[in-house]
Amino acid sequence: MQIKILGSAAGGGFPQWNCACSNCWAVRAGSFQGKARSQAQVVVSGDGKSWFLLGASPDLRWQIEATPELHPRNGIRLSPIAGAVLASADLDHVLGLLLLRELQPLHVFGTGSVLKVLREDNSFFGMLNRSPKQVEWSAMKLNEPQRLTIASGEDAGLTCTPVSLGTRYPAYVKAARAGHLTPDDAVVGLLIEGNGKRLAYMSAVGKIDEKLLQLLDSVDVLLFDGTFWSEDELIRVESSGATAQQMGHIPVGGIDGSLWLLAHLKTARKMFIHVNNTNPMLDESGAEYRAVRDAGWEIAEDGVDL
Numbered sequence: 001m002q003i004k005i006l007g008s009a010a011g012g013g014f015p016q017w018n019c020a021c022s023n024c025w026a027v028r029a030g031s032f033q034g035k036a037r038s039q040a041q042v043v044v045s046g047d048g049k050s051w052f053l054l055g056a057s058p059d060l061r062w063q064i065e066a067t068p069e070l071h072p073r074n075g076i077r078l079s080p081i082a083g084a085v086l087a088s089a090d091l092d093h094v095l096g097l098l099l100l101r102e103l104q105p106l107h108v109f110g111t112g113s114v115l116k117v118l119r120e121d122n123s124f125f126g127m128l129n130r131s132p133k134q135v136e137w138s139a140m141k142l143n144e145p146q147r148l149t150i151a152s153g154e155d156a157g158l159t160c161t162p163v164s165l166g167t168r169y170p171a172y173v174k175a176a177r178a179g180h181l182t183p184d185d186a187v188v189g190l191l192i193e194g195n196g197k198r199l200a201y202m203s204a205v206g207k208i209d210e211k212l213l214q215l216l217d218s219v220d221v222l223l224f225d226g227t228f229w230s231e232d233e234l235i236r237v238e239s240s241g242a243t244a245q246q247m248g249h250i251p252v253g254g255i256d257g258s259l260w261l262l263a264h265l266k267t268a269r270k271m272f273i274h275v276n277n278t279n280p281m282l283d284e285s286g287a288e289y290r291a292v293r294d295a296g297w298e299i300a301e302d303g304v305d306l
């Protein structure tokens with residue numbers, strides 16, 4: 001299995017257009033010890049030919065251009081991108097689908113409720129079904145492995161098992177609508193398997209329980225929620241707003257944080273991804289970055305191959 005990280009930041013990217021927090025300010029001033037990042041985007045392949053996007057970020061156009069494996073070949077309009085697997089209906093995670101509307105046959109997977117929100121409530125996504133051979137949508141059942149086939153039906157050598165990580169739908173989904181959706185479908189982690197290897201992609205994790213710990217211990221590569229370092233990080237920058245937990249993210253730092261709770265994982269390769277621009281661990285000269293690295297974790301960067 002090949003895994004490529006095209007983007008590693010949370011929604012808004014790093015730096016974020018309307019933010020002058022100490023991190024964003026320092027990046028623009030050229031004094032930051034660390035790297036700018038585009039919005040979280042991972043691609044996987046089981047055969048080296050067909051690639052599946054995990055989510056579809058708003059930065060997808062440039063992320064594709066920066067990745068030769070994803071360029072069309074032989075002078076024809078045919079992309080190696082075979083489809084996408086969606087973990088939620090968050091805008092930062094699905095807007096990129098609208099950038100793929102040039103009649104390319106794609107196979108898009110998501111939980112039943114997430115596909116309903118996109119296709120029944122948002123007419124823009126109809127642009128992906130202007131012709132019969134455009135986008136095929138497949139609903140995934142929780143905890144059941146699903147073969148990732150390309151639009152023609154061919155097997156691409158990968159399976160995906162979605163595991164529920166949260167019941168929070170994006171703010172644009174009204175409460176009345178959410179009441180008709182399956183709560184556990186809202187946010188899932190993606191367990192991707194191929195060639196005897198296992199990847200867990202979990203960019204929004206609200207809590208860590210024993211069942212999740214067992215699952216994470218069984219994978220070869222873990223890409224885990226690194227959105228916030230502390231519970232009140234955004235409130236301190238914005239002087240108001242929501243806590244990390246209220247936004248569906250367990251913080252990395254602190255005694256209730258993921259770094260501590262996942263300290264005994266045997267996973268070979270552990271990376272934090274979906275890192276918000278306010279997170280102090282982005283600063284490679286800082287104590288938080290050192291703590292993460294000393295604990296055997298990496299912080300995902302754009303352009304990393306696994």
Ligand SMILES: [Zn+2]
Binds near residue numbers: 019021025
């Ligand atoms: Zn910022």
